[in-house]
Amino acid sequence: MTNPIPMAEIWRGEFLENVHLGHAVICDDTGQIVEAWGDPEAVVLPRSSSKMIQALPLVESGAADKAGLTEEHLALACASHNAAAIHIDRVQAWLDHIGCTDDDFRCGPQQPRDTEIRNQLIRAGEAPCQIHNNCSGKHTGFLTLARHLGAGPEYVDIDHPVQQAILEAFEDVADETSAGFAIDGCSAPNHASSLHGMARAMAFFAAADAGQGQRAAAAQRLRQAMVSYPELVAGEGRACTELMRATQGRVALKTGAEAFFIAIVPERKLGIALKIVDGTTRGAECAITAILVKLGLLDPKHPATLKRMNAPIRNWRGIETGSIRPAAGFCES
Template sequence: MTFVPLAEIRRGGILESLHHGVAVVADADGHILQSWGDPSFVTFPRSSLKPFQAIPLVETGAADAAGLTEEHLALACASHSAEDFQVALVRGWLDRLGLTESALVCGPDMPRSQADQAAIWRAGGDRSRVYHNCSGKHCGFLTLTKHLGAPVASYNDPAHPAQRLYLEAFSELLGEDAAKLPRGTDGCGLPAVALPMAAMAKAAARWAAAKVATESRRTAIRRLQSAIRAFPDHLSGRDSATGKIVRATQGRVLLKGGAEGFVVGFVPEQGLGIAVKFADGASRAKMGVFATLLGRLGLVDAAEALAQAVEGEIRDSNGNPVGSVVATLPA
């Protein structure tokens, strides 16, 4: 069976909805340790690939040449909420590069928060490319592009030197030529690749263990891990599930969500990788399932409480709890 039940939505104790999916845990030696559903299922990890895409930014020296901090590196791996500190960081980054937001391929968007959106409209503002959740990743590619002396306008072209460097780094972690993977285009306009869930979990394990051939790449991965560990709120936003999980594990577990119900986890100390995908593309249960999976692996205490904290309750329009999201990973 390709998909298995991963989460239930219950209202008044009655099953209302059921989310199916695939989950895989692998180690850096390429072994699948546990799986639920079909680990050969091919799909797009979407933004869960950002920690891989950021490797050349550091490895080539582009980040240091531009004077980037750990905050910038965390934002390069982010799907941010366009909160004030994130927007300021993106705008300052573009200034540092001598570019304007028009250089960003990602289209104009609004912050995730409805309150922030309303404040912008009231002030006579409008959609902006810096508000796009992928603008940090795009700033990373622009930094790399300028460092390479490559054309800025086409940094999203699959044949662009910046994109080729990313695929080369990803290929080593994947254990095969990533340029031969099925391709599409992500929502932000950059190339996207599809791969089996097992392959994603194995690549995540190698990223976690920094299991690569060169010291420069190993150092680059470790620096990205340090940045995510130090600034987990940059990856999504304040009070995000990502930040809660990183803090609950004291940085032992790092993670990155992706669109259409995807999340990837990295456990550096054990060299483990985790990949979770919901078949229906829903995201409302993925962090709760991820937290439950961490408990199954013995990586977090009180996993049920953590799952409840990151995604447990369903509330009505008055803010009253009326239901719950319950992880149902088969034993």
Template sequence: MSEILVNEYRGGYVENVHSGHICGVDANGIRYGAGNVRHLTFLRSSGKPIQALPALVHGADEAFGLTEKETAIMAGSHRSETFHVTELESMLGKLGIDEDQLICSPTYPLNESAAYELKTAGSPKRRIYHNCSGKHLGILSLCKHKGYALSGYTDTDHPAQQEIASTLAYLASMPAEEVVTGVDGCGCPVFAIPLDRLATAYLKLARPDLIEDANVRRAVVRITGLMNSHPEMVAGTEQICTILLMDDNIVAKGGAKGVYCFGLREEGLGFALKVLDGSQEEWPLIIASILEQIGYSRRETIDRLRALAPADILNDNGVVAGRNEAVFQLKRYE
């Protein structure tokens, strides 16, 4: 059964309800939960840091001379702001990839200002404006470096996708045959695993000392370190991933349809959550509440989350018309 995570109030009455599931794990297993801690969950873009790992394991980033920012955007859901496009165009050149070789479809940027400027100027949609293009370029860098076929790189039986799937299963500590596979919005395979397994994977992203395989461990240290060093490449201006990654104790990445994951280095905890209606607006409120409930000591991170999504709901005239409130209580597992 799911649990109500957030209520939206208007005129003193509940107008909207956002239910879902939360799981928090440490090295010994499940430690916190709300709803079904083993809810089967598609990773969507929360899987991008993991999807970037095979390229780093094989040293594709070094082979092509990718910069820190170019490598970091492999794990990102960028908004195609100018500083994103600069790195993506540079990657195309270094990899010797034609933009049309990307499977992700042409689109306009998710950043509204960037999209407005392009539309006003009559500029066309581009594949690198797609928020997943960094991920696609990362996979293509692996293909070029290893001599894999560039065509069909999003097919589930392609060697690049097979490496990604096995890496996920390894980090999640589960049999590869139990990983459910679907198709993501960008055309790549998307994987679904139980929420506690997803939290476990993020625990290991935050605590690579728990990873036995030295090559995977080194790749995790590199990609997560770059995510913290260049948080703007993982999302964009005033985005929750960017704000959380400003805290060097946190590894975090969200995905479409309400899934969000983060790991805490010092505390040795990994969290994964799913908002069942697919909403993302509640993420900052939910995560701030999680951090408060576990006694997280870095108050500035919680304050930044609450500033990103204030509890007060303002109408078009700037008048307080309602309130968002996280109403769940984490269950503690001993």
């Protein structure tokens, strides 16, 4: 087994204070590894980075078209959103359209990440609802598919038709049998794969075209929805949104909990999967940014780049105390 390698460093003054280790794989549409760091066969839980895979059955089954879903809906199905008004208003309208309510969700309530909505709830003395969960768009997609299939209400159960369809899609695009599953923060099963498998899956999304069959057509639509509406996939200030904008739609990006990140690069038919082993988001954001810069997909001087790679760290008085930067030797030409 290959050990994880240094990917991001935290400097305080002239001292190297911390190092984030990780694994990453770049894969082409034939399933071959183009470049890898660490152990490409490390078994991982991709968490929310797998949301576009979880949305495949929604589209390929015909449920999305039957419900009249737009690109905005599909972007929300792939989202880990801030629960800003642009997110929850659209999810609520979608719920209303399919005849469901907040009580039909199985994701659980979550404090909104969006400051304005969170403060509104506090001022009103109200608790957050399930619609405020960052995964409520994905779960509305699950509900839409469950109703299309005529399946029962417990759509997060592993033996539910929705989850069985997702498992089949996951193993197909990853081109491997899943090692098992764990329960995600939103209560849905999250299937394990090798890092190489996730990169293969993302390369499938990168190469997908409408003329290649139902699954590929669904993947192309989901990929396009993400780059068309980056603000719905995450939200203002978030890495997914800002980096997709910075690449001008050339790359679809999705973060996952515990420092996972994927990238889909259609123009090169490449998929990227990355995991920082200590679970620190700042390390994953720095590392994926460095890979995109290395590939020439991201301007090293773009503000979204500089926010995450070679970025200053400041204390509470605004004094620059250090920086976060790619580890020496990582992603260097």
